[in-house]
Each structure stands twice: as C-alpha cells, then as structure tokens.
Amino acid sequence: MTAAASTASPHLIIVTGASRGLGAALVRALLVPGNQLVCVARSRNAELEQEAAASGVPIAWHLQDLSQPSPAASWLGSVLDAIDTQPASVTLLLNAGVIEPISPIAQLQEATLVPHLMTNLVSPMTMTAAFLTHSERFGCPRKVLAISSGAARRPVEGWSAYCAGKAGLDMFVRSVNAEYAQAPAERSVRAVALAPGVVDTGMQATIRQAEFAQVDRFRALKENDQLTSPDDAARKIAAYLARPDFGATELDDVRNS
Numbered sequence: 001m002t003a004a005a006s007t008a009s010p011h012l013i014i015v016t017g018a019s020r021g022l023g024a025a026l027v028r029a030l031l032v033p034g035n036q037l038v039c040v041a042r043s044r045n046a047e048l049e050q051e052a053a054a055s056g057v058p059i060a061w062h063l064q065d066l067s068q069p070s071p072a073a074s075w076l077g078s079v080l081d082a083i084d085t086q087p088a089s090v091t092l093l094l095n096a097g098v099i100e101p102i103s104p105i106a107q108l109q110e111a112t113l114v115p116h117l118m119t120n121l122v123s124p125m126t127m128t129a130a131f132l133t134h135s136e137r138f139g140c141p142r143k144v145l146a147i148s149s150g151a152a153r154r155p156v157e158g159w160s161a162y163c164a165g166k167a168g169l170d171m172f173v174r175s176v177n178a179e180y181a182q183a184p185a186e187r188s189v190r191a192v193a194l195a196p197g198v199v200d201t202g203m204q205a206t207i208r209q210a211e212f213a214q215v216d217r218f219r220a221l222k223e224n225d226q227l228t229s230p231d232d233a234a235r236k237i238a239a240y241l242a243r244p245d246f247g248a249t250e251l252d253d254v255r256n257s
C-alpha cells in the first residue's frame, strides 16, 4: 500500500475493482487535483500505481477479496475510520464485478453461483452499509455509484447469475435512495446504478470465449470495433459522478448522458 499526502478538503472516492478494465480506467479518469482515491482489488497494477504516484493525487492501494462480504465491509469501515481530513464529499464507486458463471440455468451450481453473487451483490450491499455507517461523521455529501449493466434490465440467455445479481444491485440502489429520502442534509446519500455500455475489457474477452445464444453479437461488436474503450467510458462516468443532479435518475445508462 502507498499513500501520498492529502489535500485540504478533497473529494474522497473509493473505487472497487481498480486493478484492471473499467476500474483501472476510472482511477485514471479520477486522477485530478482535488480528489483523494482509495483503490481496492485482489491484485496490483504497477503501471497504474506509478501513473497515479506521478499525478500527485493522494491515493492508497488495498488488496482485498471482495467475494467475502464481511471482511469487505470491515475493511471499508476501517479505511473510513482512518481518514483524518474532512472530505468535501465521499463516494463509494462499486465497480468490481465478475461475469462467470455463463451457463444454462439448468446447469447452475452453488459452487460458482455463490461467489458470483457475493462479489456482484452481497459485498456491494455490506460495503454500502459500512460506507453509510462510517462516513456519517463527515457530515458531507455522500454518493454511491454502482456500475450496473444493461443485463440488469433485460435478460441475456446464459447470464442468469449476472442478470439477477445486477438487477438486485439496481433494486438495492433504489432502496438506499428510498431509505435516505427524508434524511437531513448532513446524513443525506444519493445513489445511482449506472450501466457503462459495452466496454473493451477482460470481461468482454471472457464473454466472447463463452458459449451462449447471443455470443455472436458480442464477437461481432469486437470484430467491427464497436466496443467503447475503457478510457472513454471512464471519462463519461467521472463526468456523470460530478453532475450537480447526480441521483436524479437512480437507474441510468452512461450512453444517455
């Protein structure tokens, strides 16, 4: 773990799944003066860590397996408890996710289904709980941005685990907003579940290698160079996060912005 000196009143942003793909691009997009980042994944990205260190933006890197909901929540609670500067705002950016198992529903097995749902749904819920509890002392604006998917909102044959988990995440975001709708300003929270488009990451490579009814569509998107680059998606998501009306549309798609 490395950490640089913090600024006076930074926007504190916790990014999960920061090591690769969209998460790594989000870190790059958020490396702007005035931000302070806490990044977490199971593995490191030396190149990104060097880039971040050179930017001068305060950043800390943590290794944590987010398929384990209780340790994930404890980790986040202790990270927030250790923040010793008053943030201007605090954001939980729930990006870490997995696509597998891709399989017919009749072949679903607990051994792969449970870790999937722990990573994509249960840990985001326990981490949000820890976030709400341990960030309240800041009394500053709080945001939860969950990276959702079009698959939360329409079924894809073979992706039932992913569709169900992301649909659960969408409803969880709506539940956060409902529960905090009447909260006083110093406790308020705004949450959004945002689909990022079809982004050229390792997850898409895994999808193209799988066998399911619509796989040819995903292979064609890559062959025809129609995937969004992680950096483009991340820039749009970072701009979305900064919108003054963040939270006005709780289930959104970055392609609408």
Ligand SMILES: NC(=O)c1ccc[n+]([C@@H]2O[C@H](COP(=O)([O-])OP(=O)(O)OC[C@H]3O[C@@H](n4cnc5c(N)ncnc54)[C@H](OP(=O)(O)O)[C@@H]3O)[C@@H](O)[C@H]2O)c1
Pocket: 016, 017, 018, 019, 020, 021, 022, 023, 024, 040, 041, 042, 043, 044, 064, 065, 066, 067, 068, 094, 095, 096, 097, 098, 119, 147, 148, 149, 150, 195, 196, 197, 198, 199, 200, 201, 202, 203, 204
């Ligand atoms: N790519 C797309 O087209 C697309 C479309 C819609 C939605 N999304 C969503 O966008 C998000 C990012 O996806 P991506 O395409 O960037 O996927 P990716 O390239 O596979 O990267 C996934 C990230 O999540 C982290 N992660 C996975 N399991 C983890 C665990 N148990 N503990 C901690 N970190 C874990 C990985 O880090 P480690 O392996 O180092 O732990 C990695 O940084 C996901 O929520 C995904 O569902 C992607």
